[in-house]
Amino acid sequence: MPVLLPYPFAGPFDYRVPPGLEPKPGDVVLVPLNRREEVGVVWDAPADDSVPEHKLKSVVGVLDTPPMGEALRRFVDWIAAYTLSFPGEVMAMALRVVSPGAVRPVVRYRRAADPVPLMRMTPARQRVVDVLDRQEPRLLADLAREAGVSPAVLRGMTEAGLLVAEVAAAGSPFAWPDPEFEGPALSEQQVAVGAALREAVARRTFSVTLLDGVTGSGKTEVYLEAVAACLRAGRQALVMLPEIALSSQWIERFQRRFGVAPAVWHSDLPSRVRKVTWQAVAEGLAPVVVGARSALFLPFPDLGLVVVDEEHEAAFKQQDGVVYNARDMAVVRARFCSAPAVLVSATPSLESVVNVEAGRYAHLRLASRHGGASMPAVTLVDLRENPPDRGRFLAPALIEAVRQTLAQGEQAMLFLNRRGYAPLTLCRHCGHRMQCPNCTAWLVEHRTRGQLLCHHCGHTIPIPPECPACGAADSLTPVGPGIERITEEAAVVFPEARRLIMASDTISGPHAAAAAAHAIEDRTVDLIIGTQLVAKGWHFPHLTFVGVVDADLGLAGGELRAAERTVQLLHQVAGRAGRAEAAGRVMLQTFIPDHPVMQALLQGDLDAFMASEAESRRDGEWPPYGRLAALIVSADSAIMADTVARDLGWAAPRGDGIVVLGPAPAPMSLLRGRHRRRLLLKVRRDVAVQPILRAWLGAVKVPRGGRVDVDVDPISFL
Ligand code: ADP
Ligand code: ZN
Numbered sequence: 001m002p003v004l005l006p007y008p009f010a011g012p013f014d015y016r017v018p019p020g021l022e023p024k025p026g027d028v029v030l031v032p033l034n035r036r037e038e039v040g041v042v043w044d045a046p047a048d049d050s051v052p053e054h055k056l057k058s059v060v061g062v063l064d065t066p067p068m069g070e071a072l073r074r075f076v077d078w079i080a081a082y083t084l085s086f087p088g089e090v091m092a093m094a095l096r097v098v099s100p101g102a103v104r105p106v107v108r109y110r111r112a113a114d115p116v117p118l119m120r121m122t123p124a125r126q127r128v129v130d131v132l133d134r135q136e137p138r139l140l141a142d143l144a145r146e147a148g149v150s151p152a153v154l155r156g157m158t159e160a161g162l163l164v165a166e167v168a169a170a171g172s173p174f175a176w177p178d179p180e181f182e183g184p185a186l187s188e189q190q191v192a193v194g195a196a197l198r199e200a201v202a203r204r205t206f207s208v209t210l211l212d213g214v215t216g217s218g219k220t221e222v223y224l225e226a227v228a229a230c231l232r233a234g235r236q237a238l239v240m241l242p243e244i245a246l247s248s249q250w251i252e253r254f255q256r257r258f259g260v261a262p263a264v265w266h267s268d269l270p271s272r273v274r275k276v277t278w279q280a281v282a283e284g285l286a287p288v289v290v291g292a293r294s295a296l297f298l299p300f301p302d303l304g305l306v307v308v309d310e311e312h313e314a315a316f317k318q319q320d321g322v323v324y325n326a327r328d329m330a331v332v333r334a335r336f337c338s339a340p341a342v343l344v345s346a347t348p349s350l351e352s353v354v355n356v357e358a359g360r361y362a363h364l365r366l367a368s369r370h371g372g373a374s375m376p377a378v379t380l381v382d383l384r385e386n387p388p389d390r391g392r393f394l395a396p397a398l399i400e401a402v403r404q405t406l407a408q409g410e411q412a413m414l415f416l417n418r419r420g421y422a423p424l425t426l427c428r429h430c431g432h433r434m435q436c437p438n439c440t441a442w443l444v445e446h447r448t449r450g451q452l453l454c455h456h457c458g459h460t461i462p463i464p465p466e467c468p469a470c471g472a473a474d475s476l477t478p479v480g481p482g483i484e485r486i487t488e489e490a491a492v493v494f495p496e497a498r499r500l501i502m503a504s505d506t507i508s509g510p511h512a513a514a515a516a517a518h519a520i521e522d523r524t525v526d527l528i529i530g531t532q533l534v535a536k537g538w539h540f541p542h543l544t545f546v547g548v549v550d551a552d553l554g555l556a557g558g559e560l561r562a563a564e565r566t567v568q569l570l571h572q573v574a575g576r577a578g579r580a581e582a583a584g585r586v587m588l589q590t591f592i593p594d595h596p597v598m599q600a601l602l603q604g605d606l607d608a609f610m611a612s613e614a615e616s617r618r619d620g621e622w623p624p625y626g627r628l629a630a631l632i633v634s635a636d637s638a639i640m641a642d643t644v645a646r647d648l649g650w651a652a653p654r655g656d657g658i659v660v661l662g663p664a665p666a667p668m669s670l671l672r673g674r675h676r677r678r679l680l681l682k683v684r685r686d687v688a689v690q691p692i693l694r695a696w697l698g699a700v701k702v703p704r705g706g707r708v709d710v711d712v713d714p715i716s717f718l
Contacts (some may be wrong), residue, residue: 171178382590
């Protein structure tokens with residue numbers, strides 16, 4: 001019997017089934033491995049049959065835990081094949097929380113509050129209602145026994161909305177969301193879009209819809225209607241957010257709409273909470289899960305809707321371990337579950353836009369902000385003509401705009417996508433730059449902590465009193481701004497304003513995020529200074545001005561998607577302004593006002609920008625008009641990295657529609673002490689990259705201490 005173990009083996013191992021056990025595919029089993037016992041899953045792919053029958057070890061037992069369903073098993077196989085990972089590695093993500101004795105939540109049932117939906121009252125159902133009439137809530141087992149019905153009857157009544165299941169384990173966070181709790185009165189355009197989404201849910205078939213609409217148009221409100229439809233249909237819904245740990249506003253909003261909080265899933269949850277949640281999902285008792293990437297691997301028995309909010313976000317790409325894009329895999333997951341996928345963004349990725357144009361995705365659009373709020377007016381500050389004062393970073397026009405905003409009792413935001421005080425520290429005397437010893441990167445000054453810090457490996461040193469190269473005292477100078485430095489400047493320029501810094505250093509978890517959001521909503525803060533963290537879906541009604549300190553920042557590297565991502569990020573940041581009655585204003589400080597990115601933001605015409613971006617990618621057959629896969633060589637020594645990279649270069653695939661770029665030193669040729677080289681495979685869209693990659697990797701021997709990582713559809717090229 002084939003059993004897949006959560007390790008990087010080529011495939012399932014073969015085990016003998018002892019008499020009395022009848023494991024089926026998907027069952028979670030305990031099997032011997034070396035001298036230990038390991039948890040694995042009975043798989044349906046053929047096992048390695050090189051071990052002779054009489055040498056096979058036996059399955060120890062079947063765990064009392066919900067089996068891994070067919071849809072999830074096919075999903076695991078699919079991701080493994082697509083990303084060139086070992087199936088066991090992928091399966092591990094689905095199994096991570098299972099252990100013998102996983103916590104079982106206690107489920108109790110009560111009658112639904114009025115209005116009770118219509119359902120034919122069979123004698124069995126009537127008995128259930130009678131039992132609950134005498135006492136409620138009751139445990140599932142007790143209720144079934146006293147009423148003399150099967151659990152299936154109780155599930156049916158729950159799905160129909162006649163019963164409400166409560167997960168009652170201590171600390172267990174979910175009760176049944178009520179789709180009728182507090183629906184909003186939708187505008188005309190929202191009604192139409194909501195109806196289309198509800199239909200997609202009702203069809204119970206796979207489809208993909210891009211829901212695109214300006215910031216503040218009510219996209220969230222509308223896709224929550226799809227979630228409500230899914231709840232009414234008795235199926236589970238998954239909503240993926242890029243930064244779930246910081247999404248307190250989203251959760252509060254869900255609670256207002258459905259009366260209870262959703263189940264939350266991300267990797268920072270305590271393991272006990274994860275176990276309870278995993279079990280509840282598996283038993284269909286967590287009807288709505290909002291989660292990060294890893295929520296894709298939860299064991300939903302009946303997934304009826306997958307929503308990916310902020311679908312353009314690079315944060316959906318998992319870079320370590322199994323390298324996958326959760327946005328794309330969400331679509332695959334939906335396909336295996338015969339469920340609709342809805343991709344949501346005010347700034348959709350070019351991939352999704354092109355899929356709409358090709359007819360692969362349906363398209364729904366909310367064209368204007370809700371409640372008559374207008375889009376913010378954008379202006380550019382040309383830093384060549386209107387520079388800030390010497391040693392400062394805020395131009396006079398921007399300072400004036402913030403002053404006006406504050407004087408009117410409204411809130412302002414300064415955006416700079418750079419943590420810390422200064423990105424570079426150099427010696428005024430000898431020109432020495434403070435560099436990370438483990439990475440091709442400068443050390444970033446974090447003045448409040450008194451440290452220089454590498455943002456890639458975490459290496460820190462105290463800020464030295466003298467230059468480590470020439471020994472000159474007091475000669476180290478910060479170069480360029482980070483948000484700490486902007487905060488310092490703001491304290492001088494706007495001394496009266498109550499300031500709040502929003503960056504991953506200061507907002508480190510759900511509580512901090514919620515506290516910050518409340519402080520802003522309650523207007524105990526006047527000026528918000530933030531990194532990309534502030535771009536994410538927040539709704540601050542009193543915020544009317546956004547100043548972007550360095551709009552050119554993201555364009556520096558010249559990566560494939562640099563322009564697209566800069567437009568998306570800055571448009572999202574700008575979209576925080578003027579979301580309620582008062583009109584919003586946005587100012588972008590730039591040295592390149594004529595750049596297409598700045599012009600697109602100025603004119604608010606993202607469609608035109610995306611069209612020209614598409615044009616330039618089409619010419620070179622870059623994604624989404626071609627396919628990319630990166631090979632990243634890393635090794636303990638530069639010589640070994642070069643050798644492996646050179647061997648890969650020699651073995652590079654050739655053929656019609658195939659191009660290999662490199663080998664070349666990676667832009668981060670040193671990362672966490674490892675030497676890195678890159679090769680990039682570019683193929684025509686109709687060529688599959690996986691068979692090419694398999695043959696290529698198979699032709700090269702990688703010595704100990706070296707490794708080759710594969711990144712299919714890369715979005716980072718560092
Ligand atoms: P988006 O997700 O497109 O940025 P939201 O769904 O967050 O937009 O809506 C923006 C704001 O407008 C939110 O505060 C939301 O509650 C409110 N809103 C949107 N549609 C409605 C509606 N039909 N009735 C009441 N408030 C609404
Ligand atoms: Zn480093």
